[in-house]
Amino acid sequence: MLTPAARGTLGETVLEALRAGNTAGLAELPGPDDADDAQITLWSLFELHHRGFDDVADELEWDPQLIALRRRLEDDLEQQLRDRAPEPPAPGAFAEDFFAFIAGHDGPSAAAHLHRTATKEQALEFLRHKSIYTLKESDHTTWTIPRLSYPVKAAVVELQYDEYGGGNPHRLHANLFAKGLAASGLDAEYGAYIDEAPLEVLVQNNVMSLLGLNRRLRAASLGFLAAFEATSSAPSRKIARGLQRLDFPAEMIEYYTEHVEADAVHEQLAVRTVCGALLEEEPEQYENVYFGAWACLHVEDLYADRVLKEWTG
Numbered sequence: 001m002l003t004p005a006a007r008g009t010l011g012e013t014v015l016e017a018l019r020a021g022n023t024a025g026l027a028e029l030p031g032p033d034d035a036d037d038a039q040i041t042l043w044s045l046f047e048l049h050h051r052g053f054d055d056v057a058d059e060l061e062w063d064p065q066l067i068a069l070r071r072r073l074e075d076d077l078e079q080q081l082r083d084r085a086p087e088p089p090a091p092g093a094f095a096e097d098f099f100a101f102i103a104g105h106d107g108p109s110a111a112a113h114l115h116r117t118a119t120k121e122q123a124l125e126f127l128r129h130k131s132i133y134t135l136k137e138s139d140h141t142t143w144t145i146p147r148l149s150y151p152v153k154a155a156v157v158e159l160q161y162d163e164y165g166g167g168n169p170h171r172l173h174a175n176l177f178a179k180g181l182a183a184s185g186l187d188a189e190y191g192a193y194i195d196e197a198p199l200e201v202l203v204q205n206n207v208m209s210l211l212g213l214n215r216r217l218r219a220a221s222l223g224f225l226a227a228f229e230a231t232s233s234a235p236s237r238k239i240a241r242g243l244q245r246l247d248f249p250a251e252m253i254e255y256y257t258e259h260v261e262a263d264a265v266h267e268q269l270a271v272r273t274v275c276g277a278l279l280e281e282e283p284e285q286y287e288n289v290y291f292g293a294w295a296c297l298h299v300e301d302l303y304a305d306r307v308l309k310e311w312t313g
Contacts, residue, residue: 001047001051001053001054001189001190001191001192001194002053002054002055003015003018003019003044003053003055003056004040004043004044004191004194004195005040005195006037006040006041007036007037007040008032008033008034008036008037008038008040008041009030009032009033009037010029010030010031010032010033010037010038010041011032011037011040011041011044013026013029014026014029014041014044014045014069015041015044018044018053018055018056018060018066019055019056021056021057021060023060023063023065023066024065025065026065026066026068026069027064027065027068027069027072029069031072032073035199036199036202038073038076038077039077039199039202039203039206040202041069041073042070042073042074042077042202042206043194043202043205043206043209045066045069045070045073046070046205046206046209046210046213047191048060048061048066049061049209049213050136050139050209051136051190051191074206074210074214077203077206077207077210078210078217081207081291081295081298082291084298085291085294085295085298086294088101088286088287088289088290088291089101089290091283091286094271094275094276094279095271095272095276098226098230098271098275098290098293099230099271101290101293102227102230102231102293102297105297107297107300107301107304107305108301108304108305108308109235109238109304110126110303110304110307110308111234111235111236111238111239111242112238113308113311113312114126114238114239114242114243115238115239115241115242115245116242118242118246118311119246120246122307122311123242123243123246123248124184124186125307126307127180127181127184127186127252128186128193128196129193129197129198129201129303129307130177131177131181131186131188131192131193132191132193132194132197132201132202132205133201133204133205133208134173134174134177135174135177135178135188135190135191136174136190137163137173137174137177138160138163138164138173138174139212140208140209140211140212140213140221141156141160141163141212141221141222141225142160142212143212143213143221144156144212144218144221144222145157145160147215147218148218148278149277149278149281151277151281152222152274152277152278152281155269155273155274155277156222156225156274158269158273159225159229159266159269159270159274162266173255173258173259176251176254176255176258177255179251179255180248180249180251180252180253180254180255181252182251183249183250183251183252184248184249184251184252198303198306198307199306200299200302200303200305200306201303203299203302204299204300204302204303207224207295207299208221208224211224211292211295217288217292218285219275219278219282219285219288219289219292220288220289220291220292220295221292222270222274222275222278222289222292223275223288223289223290223291223292223293223295223296224292224293224295224296225270225274225292226267226270226271226274226275226289226292226293227292227293227294227296227297228270228296229266229267229269229270229271230267230270230271231296231297231300232259232266232267233259233260233261233264233267236256236257236259236260237256237257237260239256240253240256240257240260243256275289
């Protein structure tokens with residue numbers, strides 16, 4: 001993958017510096033022009049810790065200037081989220097309270113639109129947007145594993161083993177999605193559609209990387225995971241039925257049908273065993289677990305609200 005197109009003055013300067021390998025002074029640059037400029041720049045800096053870019057030297061991954069700039073941008077993103085996050089429910093029976101918290105959330109649903117009324121073009125756009133994350137599905141959670149105690153680590157690895165295909169690369173979820181993209185006539189190359197990704201897709205991906213990369217946010221990353229799994233099964237069923245309605249190929253539908261059953265199991269594991277075990281050991285992480293869970297719901301709401309307004313007027 002090559003570096004994406006810039007979306008403002010900051011991005012132009014940073015991406016040119018990445019390609020040239022000259023990062024002097026980047027940490028002192030003025031702030032971004034707007035949210036798009038900030039988020040594509042932050043996404044590019046985070047991507048150095050994923051697969052990187054073909055036109056950027058691998059040695060720049062931990063460049064001090066880039067890390068300092070990334071810290072500025074990710075701190076701004078985290079603060080924006082914390083300013084909007086609600087107070088968590090009072091501590092009680094964690095699993096039951098967490099599922100009630102998820103059930104009580106009433107946000108817009110792109111899946112419901114895809115199920116009943118989306119056009120083929122809208123479904124293809126949805127898949128292109130989702131490819132930015134899904135072609136590296138679960139990788140941000142894997143970053144948390146070295147930061148966890150043995151019981152929590154074992155539970156996360158159990159879940160991740162399923163996400164990564166149980167040792168079979170053909171069943172790895174990201175690979176299933178790539179096969180579905182190709183069968184649908186879309187580009188299955190990693191990052192192929194980054195230049196058309198709206199702001200909300202960038203924010204969603206950046207929040208995952210923010211939580212996964214920072215050890216102090218490990219509980220928030222696991223809370224994000226738990227909310228993600230707890231809100232995946234039913235929407236996946238709706239999306240699969242919508243894709244069937246629109247005559248998408250079996251390979252694309254299979255990705256979503258795989259998640260109907262798998263995530264129904266994963267939600268129990270993520271909430272009760274992963275987050276439950278974490279909070280038994282570190283009860284002081286309670287607020288961060290809920291912060292991550294809320295962030296998961298919030299960024300999906302932002303995306304759904306954006307595309308539904310575009311699709312339905």
